Amino acid sequence: xxxxxxxxxxxxxxxxxxxxxxxxxxxxxxxxxxxxxxxxxxxxxxxxxxxxxxxxxxxxxxxxxxxxxxxxxxxxxxxxxxxxxxxxxxxxxxxxxxxxxxxxxxxxxxxxxxxxxxxxxxxxxxxxxxxxxxxxxxxxxxxxxxxxxxxxxxxxxxxxxxxxxxxxxxxxxxxxxxxxxxxxxxxxxxxxxxxxxxxxxxxxxxxxxxxxxxxxxxxxxxxxxxxxxxxxxxxxxxxxxxxxxxxxxxxxxxxxxxxxxxxxxxxxxxxxxxxxxxxxxxxxxxxxxxxxxxxxxxxxxxxxxxxxxxxxxxxxxxxxxxxxxxxxxxxxxxxxxxxxxxxxxxxxxxxxxxxxxxxxxxxxxxxxxxxxxxxxxxxxxxxxxxxxxxxxxxxxxxxxxxxxxxxxxxxxxxxxxxxxxxxxxxxxxxxxxxxxxxxxxxxxxxxxxxxxxxxxxxxxxxxxxxxxxxxxxxxxxxxxxxxxxxxxxxxxxxxxxxxxxxxxxxxxxxxxxxxxxxxxxxxxxxxxxxxxxxxxxxxxxxxxxxxxxxxxxxxxxxxxxxxxxxxxxxxxxxxxxxxxxxxxxxxxxxxxxxxxxxxxxxxxxxxxxxxxxxxxxxxxxxxxxxxxxxxxxxxxxxxxx
Numbered sequence: 001x002x003x004x005x006x007x008x009x010x011x012x013x014x015x016x017x018x019x020x021x022x023x024x025x026x027x028x029x030x031x032x033x034x035x036x037x038x039x040x041x042x043x044x045x046x047x048x049x050x051x052x053x054x055x056x057x058x059x060x061x062x063x064x065x066x067x068x069x070x071x072x073x074x075x076x077x078x079x080x081x082x083x084x085x086x087x088x089x090x091x092x093x094x095x096x097x098x099x100x101x102x103x104x105x106x107x108x109x110x111x112x113x114x115x116x117x118x119x120x121x122x123x124x125x126x127x128x129x130x131x132x133x134x135x136x137x138x139x140x141x142x143x144x145x146x147x148x149x150x151x152x153x154x155x156x157x158x159x160x161x162x163x164x165x166x167x168x169x170x171x172x173x174x175x176x177x178x179x180x181x182x183x184x185x186x187x188x189x190x191x192x193x194x195x196x197x198x199x200x201x202x203x204x205x206x207x208x209x210x211x212x213x214x215x216x217x218x219x220x221x222x223x224x225x226x227x228x229x230x231x232x233x234x235x236x237x238x239x240x241x242x243x244x245x246x247x248x249x250x251x252x253x254x255x256x257x258x259x260x261x262x263x264x265x266x267x268x269x270x271x272x273x274x275x276x277x278x279x280x281x282x283x284x285x286x287x288x289x290x291x292x293x294x295x296x297x298x299x300x301x302x303x304x305x306x307x308x309x310x311x312x313x314x315x316x317x318x319x320x321x322x323x324x325x326x327x328x329x330x331x332x333x334x335x336x337x338x339x340x341x342x343x344x345x346x347x348x349x350x351x352x353x354x355x356x357x358x359x360x361x362x363x364x365x366x367x368x369x370x371x372x373x374x375x376x377x378x379x380x381x382x383x384x385x386x387x388x389x390x391x392x393x394x395x396x397x398x399x400x401x402x403x404x405x406x407x408x409x410x411x412x413x414x415x416x417x418x419x420x421x422x423x424x425x426x427x428x429x430x431x432x433x434x435x436x437x438x439x440x441x442x443x444x445x446x447x448x449x450x451x452x453x454x455x456x457x458x459x460x461x462x463x464x465x466x467x468x469x470x471x472x473x474x475x476x477x478x479x480x481x482x483x484x485x486x487x488x489x490x491x492x493x494x495x496x497x498x499x500x501x502x503x504x505x506x507x508x509x510x511x512x513x514x515x516x517x518x519x520x521x522x523x524x525x526x527x528x529x530x531x532x533x534x535x536x537x538x539x540x541x542x543x544x545x546x547x548x549x550x551x552x553x554x555x556x557x558x559x560x561x562x563x564x565x566x567x568x569x570x571x572x573x574x575x576x577x578x579x580x581x582x583x584x585x586x587x588x589x590x591x592x593x594x595x596x597x598x599x600x601x602x603x604x605x606x607x608x609x610x611x612x613x614x615x616x617x618x619x620x621x622x623x624x625x626x627x628x629x630x631x632x633x634x635x636x637x638x639x640x641x
């Protein structure tokens with residue numbers, strides 16, 4: 001068994017937010033807290049909401065209603081509130097000059113927004129959206145780099161009851177189009193371009209291509225770079241022309257607890273991306289809980305998570321940090337530009353207290369000399385965070401020792417877009433082992449099941465949740481059955497998350513990767529179906545299969561197996577052509593590492609491609625039972641990596 005590498009300080013044990021909560025409720029240990037909060041969710045969520053200080057416009061009358069089953073649980077029934085009242089309005093009123101947002105550009109330029117200033121921008125944009133015809137419940141697409149306007153856009157949607165649809169700014173036009181079409185977005189907010197590694201990149205051409213056949217009447221464009229862009233009169237509007245002409249007076253809409261605040265897209269192993277529908281009260285409750293108790297965020301803290309607004313962690317940090325009245329730090333560029341110490345330099349320069357980053361980014365940064373870390377004074381750091389994929393011990397220990405100087409706990413969390421929060425999370429009052437997620441989140445009745453649905457310890461099993469929680473997606477947008485099939489088809493009234501998990505003899509939890517075929521590249525999840533759809537769109541391609549294979553830096557890389565209609569077309573030049581097809585649809589981040597041409601793909605009798613078997617053969621692993629494969633001889637044609 002691994003050794004304990006971190007024990008909580010007296011400061012955390014006495015004065016952390018979670019320690020104060022425990023004292024208030026007469027709870028003497030972490031184990032007692034987890035047991036009570038997961039076994040008695042009625043007590044926990046009521047106590048949590050009260051301790052958080054969530055402001056209600058109209059108090060809820062019933063904590064939750066599961067009369068239609070776990071999958072369709074409604075939370076905070078009868079209540080009305082707004083995320084903006086809790087994250088902006090009250091802070092702007094009581095401590096308006098406190099810093100809400102700090103932004104650093106790719107070239108080092110910085111901008112700072114007080115709560116009052118940020119609130120005024122949100123109000124102006126709220127009025128601009130209303131003026132463009134947006135009504136309560138309408139969807140607004142957000143396709144922006146990490147610049148201040150992306151925060152303003154998200155929060156303005158929440159304020160007026162619109163549904164924010166943030167999309168990863170690195171996606172190509174087809175991936176953007178699918179998400180805008182599915183959500184029926186009526187307005188798109190985008191930018192002319194952005195800066196990355198000192199170079200100007202284009203964004204608006206992708207947006208223009210994505211919406212050319214959609215019913216989007218208004219495209220609001222931020223002038224980030226000043227590059228020349230195509231312009232469609234009557235549809236395209238400059239942000240800087242529109243906002244100053246709108247009043248900085250805009251009311252915060254009272255919204256039902258179950259009113260949707262955003263649709264976040266995640267990719268599974270089959271079909272189109274899944275639109276996860278999150279609610280005003282559910283998202284706020286879960287996220288505020290995690291930032292306050294797991295990350296111990298307090299009003300004087302400065303919180304930075306290296307992410308994009310199109311990934312779950314973007315909205316998560318915006319809502320959670322601002323709810324606490326703390327300072328959110330966002331950054332436009334790459335972690336190692338112009339030099340490998342960019343992240344450490346920003347921590348020192350801005351005196352950041354929290355740093356969240358993916359294992360992939362740490363694997364990249366630790367390849368450089370430790371001198372890059374050691375040259376920076378980072379005593380301001382209190383807590384480190386990570387998510388997105390499993391850790392390897394070497395990288396975890398490097399992050400803990402070299403960046404945190406063995407002072408800071410790594411709050412290694414795991415959950416998903418489907419719950420805009422965590423199933424598993426350490427807390428700053430708990431001992432830590434390398435790579436651990438420690439245990440269930442507060443109020444989350446998490447377990448590990450074997451194939452028979454029995455709770456197991458000391459062996460790898462399925463990560464499940466046995467009771468409802470506020471932030472679970474309210475189905476998939478327009479696809480009720482797919483939601484039930486994805487999470488509730490294996491066991492009745494049990495959420496099967498699809499991860500492999502393991503609990504050791506000391507009660508420390510670890511993740512062993514996905515139980516399905518979903519691929520995670522540099523912490524970004526993509527379903528094989530999206531990659532295959534791009535490849536299969538080429539007229540010369542008959543069919544394809546995409547798998548993720550281990551990669552030293554990115555965690556996983558993408559390998560594609562392609563069956564050509566005419567095998568004579570196979571060549572290195574055509575490989576490059578297909579690679580560019582994927583880049584055009586999904587963006588450079590998700591470019592295939594390798595493309596292999598094969599005569600046929602292994603399939604089940606129901607014609608499903610057996611990606612698991614392809615992956616095992618490619619990696620030279622034992623194939624196991626292949627009786628379900630209709631054409632097992634096809635595996636013989638696959639090269640061993």
